[in-house]
Amino acid sequence: MTRRVNPGSLVLASVSILILLILIAPIVIIFLVSFTPTEMLHFPPPGFSLRWYEAYFSDPKWMTATRVSFVVAALTALFSLVIGFAISLALVRYRFFGKAGLRMLVMSPMILPKIIIAVGLYFLYVKLRILGTTGALVMAHSIIAIPYVVMIITASLYSFDRRLEWAARSLGASPLRAVWLITIPNLKPAILGGGLFAFVASFDDIILSLFLTKLTEPTLPRQIWVNVQQTIDPTIAAVSTFMTVVSVLGLWLVALAQRGLKKG
Amino acid sequence: MSTQPDIETLAGAPAPVRKRGFGRKGRDNRRFPLFLVPVLIFYLLFFGYPLIRIFWQSVTDMGGTYTLDGYRMFFEEPAYWAVLGYTGLLGLITLTITLVAGYTVAYWLVRLEKTWAVILMAFVLIPFWSSGLVRTYAWLVILGRQGVLNTFLLDFGLIDTPIAFIGTNTAVVFALAYYLLPYMILSIYSVMNGIDRNLLLAARNLGASPFRAFRHVFFPLTRPGILAGSYMVFMLGIGMYITPAMLGGPNQTTLPLVIAIQINEAMDWTFAATLSVILLLVTGLMQLGANRFLDFERLWGGAR
Numbered sequence: 001m002t003r004r005v006n007p008g009s010l011v012l013a014s015v016s017i018l019i020l021l022i023l024i025a026p027i028v029i030i031f032l033v034s035f036t037p038t039e040m041l042h043f044p045p046p047g048f049s050l051r052w053y054e055a056y057f058s059d060p061k062w063m064t065a066t067r068v069s070f071v072v073a074a075l076t077a078l079f080s081l082v083i084g085f086a087i088s089l090a091l092v093r094y095r096f097f098g099k100a101g102l103r104m105l106v107m108s109p110m111i112l113p114k115i116i117i118a119v120g121l122y123f124l125y126v127k128l129r130i131l132g133t134t135g136a137l138v139m140a141h142s143i144i145a146i147p148y149v150v151m152i153i154t155a156s157l158y159s160f161d162r163r164l165e166w167a168a169r170s171l172g173a174s175p176l177r178a179v180w181l182i183t184i185p186n187l188k189p190a191i192l193g194g195g196l197f198a199f200v201a202s203f204d205d206i207i208l209s210l211f212l213t214k215l216t217e218p219t220l221p222r223q224i225w226v227n228v229q230q231t232i233d234p235t236i237a238a239v240s241t242f243m244t245v246v247s248v249l250g251l252w253l254v255a256l257a258q259r260g261l262k263k264g
Numbered sequence: 265m266s267t268q269p270d271i272e273t274l275a276g277a278p279a280p281v282r283k284r285g286f287g288r289k290g291r292d293n294r295r296f297p298l299f300l301v302p303v304l305i306f307y308l309l310f311f312g313y314p315l316i317r318i319f320w321q322s323v324t325d326m327g328g329t330y331t332l333d334g335y336r337m338f339f340e341e342p343a344y345w346a347v348l349g350y351t352g353l354l355g356l357i358t359l360t361i362t363l364v365a366g367y368t369v370a371y372w373l374v375r376l377e378k379t380w381a382v383i384l385m386a387f388v389l390i391p392f393w394s395s396g397l398v399r400t401y402a403w404l405v406i407l408g409r410q411g412v413l414n415t416f417l418l419d420f421g422l423i424d425t426p427i428a429f430i431g432t433n434t435a436v437v438f439a440l441a442y443y444l445l446p447y448m449i450l451s452i453y454s455v456m457n458g459i460d461r462n463l464l465l466a467a468r469n470l471g472a473s474p475f476r477a478f479r480h481v482f483f484p485l486t487r488p489g490i491l492a493g494s495y496m497v498f499m500l501g502i503g504m505y506i507t508p509a510m511l512g513g514p515n516q517t518t519l520p521l522v523i524a525i526q527i528n529e530a531m532d533w534t535f536a537a538t539l540s541v542i543l544l545l546v547t548g549l550m551q552l553g554a555n556r557f558l559d560f561e562r563l564w565g566g567a568r
Contacts, residue, residue: 023445
């Protein structure tokens with residue numbers, strides 16, 4: 001039995017598949033190119049070799065940048081979680097003057113051109129003489145990471161059954177103790193998800209790093225940026241693949257955590 | 265739990281959760297939460313002050329005296345007007361491309377069997393989740409003089425000399441649209457996914473042609489997704505730095521590029537601040553316009 005094929009559907013399907021292939025192509029190409037044994041970027045690569053990964057992992061410059069990126073991203077995740085949790089709690093549980101304004105303030109870095117935040121912070125950091133310090137970059141990354149944390153935690157707080165907390169209160173727990181022992185453990189998937197999101201937001205950032213780090217201690221994206229200006233050597237493809245794996249893995253875990261949250 | 269893909273969750277914006285009908289409102293704490301004080305201090309210092317500082321810097325010279333040189337420079341030099349125009353045009357063209365491509369893909373995906381839709385959604389989410397720098401670098405690898413595309417064309421004898429893709433408007437527009445397309449697909453798809461299919465069946469039942477049902481029932485219902493996606497794509501598009509810097513040439517200078525040059529090369533803080541204020545004003549106006557017809561509550565994860 002043959003189904004009648006609608007020419008309209010056929011066009012829709014082929015155009016969509018083509019677009020989806022274009023979306024994934026660059027990532028696949030970078031992935032494959034990173035295993036080339038040649039000095040040049042060959043596609044498809046004429047063989048298989050891990051030399052560019054070796055070049056990446058044995059170069060102190062790349063390793064410094066990798067370390068900086070991981071440290072900054074981890075600190076950003078921690079700091080954003082603390083601030084983001086407080087904001088989420090205030091937004092969901094309290095009614096006060098200026099609440100709408102607070103939400104606007106916290107969420108606006110998501111859509112504000114990042115370069116504006118970078119320029120403003122650059123002026124501030126030069127004045128405070130903290131340009132290029134780890135702490136200063138963590139604060140900057142937190143500004144852009146907190147919106148994600150707040151989005152995930154508020155959603156989870158709304159669906160949290162507060163009767164659990166009231167039960168704890170009625171059994172004699174202080175408000176703070178009830179939050180610590182009941183609310184926070186129950187929000188674990190959201191907290192984990194928010195933290196991972198903040199980590200990736202910091203790990204992937206280039207604009208703020210470009211303005212606010214020292215050249216001697218760049219983040220991974222900034223080191224890529226510097227190298228791209230000089231050569232297109234396959235080491236960058238290896239580093240890029242590494243970065244992609246870290247981000248995709250991180251956000252895939254977020255999705256898993258969120259799904260667990262819904263089921264639980 | 266169904267196997268329905270929850271794209272908003274995958275994309276990091278959890279669907280708004282309906283509050284429990286538990287008389288919650290009455291129980292909300294009406295005091296000002298004191299634990300917000302350190303939070304506000306943090307925002308004042310690392311977000312409020314920098315923004316105010318930009319405004320202030322735009323009307324003072326490096327010595328700290330009042331001056332309007334930055335604005336004068338901008339308004340008297342047509343080249344900067346051209347940059348502003350190019351930035352806006354780039355945003356609009358990118359918006360048009362992503363809208364057409366994004367709507368097509370979202371429409372196709374939403375009609376697919378759910379299992380397939382989830383699998384194919386990875387083609388949207390993996391690029392969405394990877395670093396913008398990496399994705400732009402990838403296009404450099406593909407479109408460069410000795411890049412993948414040129415090598416391919418040369419090997420097959422389709423061209424004799426490599427084509428210079430880098431430094432053209434086409435490369436910048438294409439890469440920018442590529443970068444922003446997932447935002448558009450995800451915005452439209454999440455809205456389409458929430459539309460009740462029975463409405464379409466009802467329209468068909470009442471004698472509407474498939475096209476008429478689409479045009480008068482389905483399409484109007486997807487408007488919130490179109491608006492949210494367009495807003496995000498345009499706002500992000502005019503603020504992009506990496507793509508035009510990496511794939512553009514001297515003729516693809518955007519406002520963010522000029523700002524970076526003023527800071528890093530010209531060391532002209534006043535002018536950098538002026539240009540930042542202008543970019544801020546453009547995005548601010550956009551925001552005001554968008555507020556009128558965009559449901560930010562939904563866009564921002566249902567936080568009330």
